[in-house]
Amino acid sequence: MDIHALQQIVHKTRDARRQQTLSKFSPAERDQLIHKYHPDFRASAYRPIRFGPNEGDKTVVELATLLEGDSSIQDHTDLTAHYTCDVLVIGGGGAGCAAALHAHGAGAKTILATKLRLGDSNSVMAQGGMQISVAPEDSPVTHFIDTLKGGHMQNDHALLKVMVEDGPSIAKWLLELGVLFDRQADGNLHVKKGGGSSKPRLLTCSDYTGLEIMRVLKDEVINQKIQLLEFAAAIELLSGEAGNCTGAIFKDLDNQRHVVVAAKCVILATGGIGRLHIQGFPTSNHYGATGDGLCLSYRMGAKLDHIDTFQYHPSGAVYPEQLIGQLVTEGIRSEGGQLVNAKGERFVNELDTRDVVSSSIIRECEEGRGIRTMSGRVGVWLDTPLLDVEHGPGTVEKHFPAMMLQFERFGIDISKDPVLIYPTLHYQNGGVKIDTNSETNVKNLFVAGEASGGLHGRNRLMGNSLLDLMVYGKRSGLTAAGRVGSMKQGQLTLKHLQRFRADAKKHGNVSGVISPMILPAYTRKVS
Amino acid sequence: MAQDDTNVIDQPEVMTPRMVTIEIAGKKVDVPEGITVVKAMWYAGMDVVRGVGCLGGFCGACATYYRTKDDPKVRTCLACQMAVQDGMSFTMMPSFPARKATYEIQKLKDPKQDLFNLYPEAPLCRNCNACTEACPQKIDVREGVWKAVFGDFKSVSEMFMDCVMCGMCTPVCIADIAPNLVALYVSRAQGAHFSEKPVGLDTRIKEIQDGQYNEEWDKVLKMSEKELAEHCATVK
Ligand SMILES: Cc1cc2nc3c(=O)[nH]c(=O)nc-3n(C[C@H](O)[C@H](O)[C@H](O)COP(=O)(O)OP(=O)(O)OC[C@H]3O[C@@H](n4cnc5c(N)ncnc54)[C@H](O)[C@@H]3O)c2cc1C
Ligand code: SF4
Ligand code: SF4
Ligand code: FES
Numbered sequence: 001m002d003i004h005a006l007q008q009i010v011h012k013t014r015d016a017r018r019q020q021t022l023s024k025f026s027p028a029e030r031d032q033l034i035h036k037y038h039p040d041f042r043a044s045a046y047r048p049i050r051f052g053p054n055e056g057d058k059t060v061v062e063l064a065t066l067l068e069g070d071s072s073i074q075d076h077t078d079l080t081a082h083y084t085c086d087v088l089v090i091g092g093g094g095a096g097c098a099a100a101l102h103a104h105g106a107g108a109k110t111i112l113a114t115k116l117r118l119g120d121s122n123s124v125m126a127q128g129g130m131q132i133s134v135a136p137e138d139s140p141v142t143h144f145i146d147t148l149k150g151g152h153m154q155n156d157h158a159l160l161k162v163m164v165e166d167g168p169s170i171a172k173w174l175l176e177l178g179v180l181f182d183r184q185a186d187g188n189l190h191v192k193k194g195g196g197s198s199k200p201r202l203l204t205c206s207d208y209t210g211l212e213i214m215r216v217l218k219d220e221v222i223n224q225k226i227q228l229l230e231f232a233a234a235i236e237l238l239s240g241e242a243g244n245c246t247g248a249i250f251k252d253l254d255n256q257r258h259v260v261v262a263a264k265c266v267i268l269a270t271g272g273i274g275r276l277h278i279q280g281f282p283t284s285n286h287y288g289a290t291g292d293g294l295c296l297s298y299r300m301g302a303k304l305d306h307i308d309t310f311q312y313h314p315s316g317a318v319y320p321e322q323l324i325g326q327l328v329t330e331g332i333r334s335e336g337g338q339l340v341n342a343k344g345e346r347f348v349n350e351l352d353t354r355d356v357v358s359s360s361i362i363r364e365c366e367e368g369r370g371i372r373t374m375s376g377r378v379g380v381w382l383d384t385p386l387l388d389v390e391h392g393p394g395t396v397e398k399h400f401p402a403m404m405l406q407f408e409r410f411g412i413d414i415s416k417d418p419v420l421i422y423p424t425l426h427y428q429n430g431g432v433k434i435d436t437n438s439e440t441n442v443k444n445l446f447v448a449g450e451a452s453g454g455l456h457g458r459n460r461l462m463g464n465s466l467l468d469l470m471v472y473g474k475r476s477g478l479t480a481a482g483r484v485g486s487m488k489q490g491q492l493t494l495k496h497l498q499r500f501r502a503d504a505k506k507h508g509n510v511s512g513v514i515s516p517m518i519l520p521a522y523t524r525k526v527s
Numbered sequence: 528m529a530q531d532d533t534n535v536i537d538q539p540e541v542m543t544p545r546m547v548t549i550e551i552a553g554k555k556v557d558v559p560e561g562i563t564v565v566k567a568m569w570y571a572g573m574d575v576v577r578g579v580g581c582l583g584g585f586c587g588a589c590a591t592y593y594r595t596k597d598d599p600k601v602r603t604c605l606a607c608q609m610a611v612q613d614g615m616s617f618t619m620m621p622s623f624p625a626r627k628a629t630y631e632i633q634k635l636k637d638p639k640q641d642l643f644n645l646y647p648e649a650p651l652c653r654n655c656n657a658c659t660e661a662c663p664q665k666i667d668v669r670e671g672v673w674k675a676v677f678g679d680f681k682s683v684s685e686m687f688m689d690c691v692m693c694g695m696c697t698p699v700c701i702a703d704i705a706p707n708l709v710a711l712y713v714s715r716a717q718g719a720h721f722s723e724k725p726v727g728l729d730t731r732i733k734e735i736q737d738g739q740y741n742e743e744w745d746k747v748l749k750m751s752e753k754e755l756a757e758h759c760a761t762v763k
Pocket of ligand 1: 113
């Protein structure tokens with residue numbers, strides 16, 4: 001049928017739905033729903049990791065294969081350093097920029113190396129906002145509780161407490177750098193209510209929160225004259241005598257040469273895994289989200305945490321084809337956008353946590369109440385025009401200019417017509433295990449941002465990632481900078497790799513792939 | 528999955544993809560109609576490293592010039608957000624050596640005046656409007672440059688909230704202005720110097736420093752798993 005004909009049911013049922021309140025599921029109902037429909041519980045997609053620090057732990061096949069993968073570096077590789085610094089930051093997203101700025105600010109000679117250009121990352125795409133308890137009726141403790149609930153009580157308490165308590169001072173730092181957070185009439189920060197939160201707590205910059213923060217941080221990195229290596233993909237870390245981290249080897253993507261950087265401390269801020277397309281899901285992530293940091297740390301002997309759980313954002317675009325997997329911001333649901341099945345019915349409280357909402361969408365679709373596309377996808381409606389009806393004409397355009405523009409390019413006016421959505425692979429809930437200084441169990445190896453794990457438990461609460469990046473970017477940068485003054489540069493060796501290879505050999509060199517992946521293979525092979 | 532033929536969206540382009548001929552940097556190739564410009568390059572067997580970043584329309588890495596069949600007008604787009612059509616020709620914009628001024632944003636004494644030291648070319652705008660026409664985000668760039676020069680920093684910061692820093696407004700400027708960099712400076716100055724200080728935020732920071740939440744923390748952190756779960760259930 002014509003898409004407009006199918007959309008009629010949404011228009012027709014809108015008035016009736018507006019009167020309706022749907023309560024959230026009880027804890028038992030949530031559990032049941034998630035266990036039945038959430039992709040994290042699809043056992044066939046998982047297998048145990050065969051060796052290394054997380055031997056025996058289960059994760060998705062795509063990731064297990066890469067973790068067990070071999071390095072592209074050979075034993076005889078020349079390890080003479082091209083660059084030497086105190087603190088080497090790997091990754092140019094939010095966590096990397098925050099780490100570099102703080103390390104530099106504390107006097108450390110800092111290099112920031114990144115795979116694409118500075119700022120080409122997931123961070124630049126964050127639209128929904130950043131959770132910080134600034135409202136009078138809110139508190140860091142409430143923020144802590146909400147996050148625990150979202151994370152199914154599996155969050156690392158110490159990491160979480162630090163994040164919620166450091167939050168307000170992070171907001172201040174960003175404001176001083178010139179980030180334009182939305183304000184209330186009285187000059188205080190405007191806060192929105194996010195899914196799974198009991199209080200309004202989301203700071204926003206229109207629907208460009210990540211872009212605005214990244215524009216400012218990138219500009220500041222350049223203003224501070226921090227040394228940049230762009231199009232430099234980390235392909236191996238380096239270890240000293242005691243197994244501590246002493247630098248990294250990069251591949252210059254412009255000329256394929258190796259670049260060796262010696263550092264007293266290394267901060268990995270390489271972000272997430274969306275481009276692994278776990279279980280065949282489309283993704284909202286940037287081009288370089290290939291889990292490189294996980295592979296690099298794992299070979300060094302760093303332990304991973306919660307790597308069996310991923311976040312599938314409830315609203316990835318399903319139509320038009322060109323936008324598949326791209327995010328339709330949660331902000332739409334925060335402002336009252338409803339989810340509607342093919343029968344014109346609501347089926348979940350739209351502000352429940354992401355795993356619950358995603359599971360319920362998958363349930364609707366699996367039980368035949370979805371809307372299908374001819375490319376074999378399926379989805380449910382997100383009633384975007386409802387926002388204009390509720391809050392006055394022009395609301396969608398005013399509050400979601402980025403969304404409007406994105407669909408307008410393909411001739412779709414989301415203030416007039418609902419959009420078709422289905423869960424999209426969005427976030428890696430777990431990652432490399434860190435302590436409250438952002439350091440791993442490998443000495444002088446820090447991990448910050450999405451690549452780290454523990455803080456978010458089994459499901460990250462919306463808006464908590466941007467805060468995580470800033471808090472642990474800062475902590476890693478400051479801790480590393482504070483340490484390097486009294487340190488000597490360690491030796492550059494591949495001892496960790498020899499150990500890893502010996503282990504792999506014992507297990508029959510199981511995976512047979514080279515990791516990290518660096519970039520997904522989208523180029524069509526024309527034979 | 529239950530099959531229900533009534534709830535299927537018509538997409539003839541998906542069922543029988545029509546091949547179209549396009550030109551990528553002067554080379555003719557056949558690709559399925561309607562895929563994005565970036566995907567067309569992948570389809571044609573090209574590796575794209577420089578030129579792709581977020582794939583979501585936010586990072587500006589994929590700035591591209593294109594022209595449609597028989598139309599002399601060269602337009603701009605973000606390659607990850609633009610569908611190809613028959614007869615289209617395009618080429619990606621290489622990195623452009625625009626000059627970025629450096630500054631310590633917090634230490635500026637008179638940001639509105641400092642604009643003319645940092646970007647002395649800004650007031651030399653000749654009103655050609657090429658920057659506005661080049662902007663894939665539909666920002667009125669020319670207007671923004673003038674507003675910056677006249678000191679209306681607030682308007683500039685609002686107008687350029689959509690700016691993805693693709694830099695397409697820069698090579699076209701006959702006055703060698705980099706409007707996006709001017710706007711970035713202006714927006715940061717607006718935030719750092721001309722926006723109200725949020726009182727509530729300072730209060731919260733002080734509350735935390737003064738240990739106002741310590742008691743509650745003690746209580747929560749000492750709870751057993753079961754107590755904590757029960758406590759969480761009461762917070763709605
Ligand atoms: C579309 C979208 C919307 C989102 N919205 C929100 C939101 O509203 N609120 C929120 O809190 N969170 C949101 N998130 C989540 C959040 O944006 C990310 O979790 C966060 O930005 C991750 O930051 P990061 O610095 O850890 O990683 P990234 O920002 O992804 O940066 C990682 C960097 O490392 C580089 N890199 C990767 N591998 C290598 C390598 N081998 N060598 C060198 N460099 C490498 C990458 O190129 C990139 O520059 C969103 C995510 C997406 C994708
Ligand atoms: S103002 Fe310039 S840099 Fe910004 S989006 Fe428009 S063309 Fe790109
Ligand atoms: S392109 Fe340059 S000269 Fe022309 S209007 Fe824009 S800023 Fe002015
Ligand atoms: S790749 Fe980021 S805007 Fe196109």
